[in-house]
Amino acid sequence: MLINADFTLPAIVSPHQYHWVASPQMGVERVMLDRVGAEQARATSIVRYAPDSRFPRHPHPGGEEILVLSGTFSDEGGDYPAGWYLRNPPGSSHQPSSAEGAIIFVKLQQMPAHEQRHVRIDTRAPSNWYRQGVGEVCPLFHGEYEQVCLMRLAPGEALFSERPQGVELLVLEGSIGADCALHERGSWLRLPADEGAHLFAGPQGGTVYLKTGHLGC
CATH class of the missing domain: 2.60.120.10 (Jelly Rolls)
Known part of the structure; x- marks a missing residue:
């Protein structure tokens, strides 16, 4: 799958252009902003978790970057309300969920293999x-x-x-x-x-x- 895959060209997506697509996990949908690959893709997305939705534990061989836009996003590390920024380096894994529902901005498989830093920042502080x-x-x-x-x-x-x-x-x-x-x-x-x-x-x-x-x- 290729979405806004030519990085030499400008790409703009406005809220009225959002197209929510179901993920493989019930209760989780996403807007694909750019994507190179199938389900395991280099991707930038806005992801919406319905209340009480969750993903099974899974790895991130190319790392994962998250900004929580609304609601509360959770994994084994804790609960992250709107405004939290997270980086999970290549080779990490987690089991994400949301009890109340959440919308997050996510970038997958966009880190070099040598990056090892876990980052957790509350941008509302x-x-x-x-x-x-x-x-x-x-x-x-x-x-x-x-x-x-x-x-x-x-x-x-x-x-x-x-x-x-x-x-x-x-x-x-x-x-x-x-x-x-x-x-x-x-x-x-x-x-x-x-x-x-x-x-x-x-x-x-x-x-x-x-x-x-x-x-x-």
Whole structure:
């Protein structure tokens, strides 16, 4: 299966374009944002857990990255309400579930084999944020191949002062402008090198999940 599989091209999915597809596990659905492969795929998705749904224990040979968007996501490590960021490195395994239901943003099989860090960050804790210009940043991960953070931007503030070498973002609050379009909450954008140079926060500001460095030049 190939969905937005050419990473040299821009890809944008707005909430009104969401197409929920059943997963192999009852009660779990997903919106496929990009995908290369079948069920065991390199994939970026928004996943929705119905209340009292769960997956059996399974491995993640290429790692797994999660941002909890709503509800509470759980596994053996604990319960993670909205705002928690998790990284499970290659070779890890878990048994995820949700008692109350949850929606999560997930990236699978996108880590190098040598990554070994487990990451757990509560992005709603004020101590995890610092001031940057007229906005704020919550660092999530910094590696040789990618940088991940949340950014909280003032109205009209530019995301970048220099041209990025590829960018991926999910709008969490407010809106983000690109060229003549405003992308509202829930919009996902993946833009190759130089395409993201002129991104800016909308008239009410914007908060985004932001990943750079992973798409190359």
